[in-house]
Amino acid sequence: MYRDIATTLYKRGEASMDGYQMPGWAWGVFAVNAVVFVPLFLIVSYTFQHIYPTLAIVEDPSPPAYDPVSLNEDGQSIAEDGFPTSDASAISEAPVVTSSLRSTHRAVYAIAGWRSLFRGYAAYLFLSVVMTIVAGIFIGIGVPSLIAAPLVAVAVAQPYAAWTHIVISAPSSKYFWQRLPPFKRSLQATAVPIILYVLATELATFLPRGLALLLKMNIWNPKDPNTLPQYNKDDAWKGLLVLLAALAVQVFFIIPTQVILTRVQASFLPEEDDTIVPFDRSFGGKVEPAIVGGKGYVNMIDAWKSFSRASWIRLIKLYVKIFFIVIALSVAWVAVLIPEYILIANHSRKVDEL
Numbered sequence: 001m002y003r004d005i006a007t008t009l010y011k012r013g014e015a016s017m018d019g020y021q022m023p024g025w026a027w028g029v030f031a032v033n034a035v036v037f038v039p040l041f042l043i044v045s046y047t048f049q050h051i052y053p054t055l056a057i058v059e060d061p062s063p064p065a066y067d068p069v070s071l072n073e074d075g076q077s078i079a080e081d082g083f084p085t086s087d088a089s090a091i092s093e094a095p096v097v098t099s100s101l102r103s104t105h106r107a108v109y110a111i112a113g114w115r116s117l118f119r120g121y122a123a124y125l126f127l128s129v130v131m132t133i134v135a136g137i138f139i140g141i142g143v144p145s146l147i148a149a150p151l152v153a154v155a156v157a158q159p160y161a162a163w164t165h166i167v168i169s170a171p172s173s174k175y176f177w178q179r180l181p182p183f184k185r186s187l188q189a190t191a192v193p194i195i196l197y198v199l200a201t202e203l204a205t206f207l208p209r210g211l212a213l214l215l216k217m218n219i220w221n222p223k224d225p226n227t228l229p230q231y232n233k234d235d236a237w238k239g240l241l242v243l244l245a246a247l248a249v250q251v252f253f254i255i256p257t258q259v260i261l262t263r264v265q266a267s268f269l270p271e272e273d274d275t276i277v278p279f280d281r282s283f284g285g286k287v288e289p290a291i292v293g294g295k296g297y298v299n300m301i302d303a304w305k306s307f308s309r310a311s312w313i314r315l316i317k318l319y320v321k322i323f324f325i326v327i328a329l330s331v332a333w334v335a336v337l338i339p340e341y342i343l344i345a346n347h348s349r350k351v352d353e354l
Helices: 002-016 025-058 088-093 101-118 121-140 145-155 157-168 183-214 235-267 300-305 309-346
Strands: none
Touching: 025 101, 025 121, 025 157, 025 235, 025 309, 101 309, 121 145, 121 157, 145 157, 145 183, 157 183, 157 235, 183 235, 183 300, 235 300, 235 309
8 A cells, every 4th residue: 555655656746847857965865765764664574574474383382392503603502592492491481482573583683693684585586586477477378366376376385385494494505496395295285275375365455455345435546546546534434444354354364374384384394404493393293204104294284273372372463563563664654755755846946947
């Protein structure tokens, strides 16, 4: 929504500035905005919304035995920073790594500084590019988006699982393509969870918009991007209903399907890869290693049942905090953008006056 409004404001400003020349310092303002807000939006949109929830979903607050891997160059382990050790009493007394946003950030940052905030980002970009290409192919041959979306997600099941493995495990000298899990196992384990997750995200897109149209609410029209919607007094309660519907889909559909998918992906993490949070690879003995004839991954039901009530509360709290951070950053950005736009417009001159 904020991106749509910003695009509209920019295009309106571009039109209103036609025949005008902006002051030279305006470009400096744009540069400062980019330096300040681009990294912040990147951290919020990737680190907070992808990495931290993934770690919270995978972490087991009471693993059978967890010996944190040493991640610092001086050999100091996470345990020495106050996190769980393999000692049973220490496990029960030590706080959960993802118990708060601060402790999660501290644990991730301790790995390799600010670079850890973007761990797996190269794989994420690769995954995004591949999905865009595959989606373009499906749409190009006329496949409806509701059908194309699950097919695209299933097609990238292997690199998607690799991204999850990179996020939850200690740094490795292997390249991304060397960490791709077997394609057959990735497809067998995650095809159904991926489809359910994608359908949930599609529902989150269509349900609020469909409800807004049903309520005859004035909303932004992507076919007419230069026109901002004209709101009336009824849009307040209509907007509240749409917001509640969107939150309901997020809580009851998207988050549960994401939990199942992420835990299934984590269940076939290679044995040689150590995790950066406590993690029960056996899922309470439900996972039989492939080397002894088992499937080597957890099924959807066990992935769901093994996620405790305390873990659910911890995850929901994390999402609530991230939600308010996104809102705060968006409000701050708009609060800075509008005065700058007005200031630049007031100091612009007509071309014929130069």
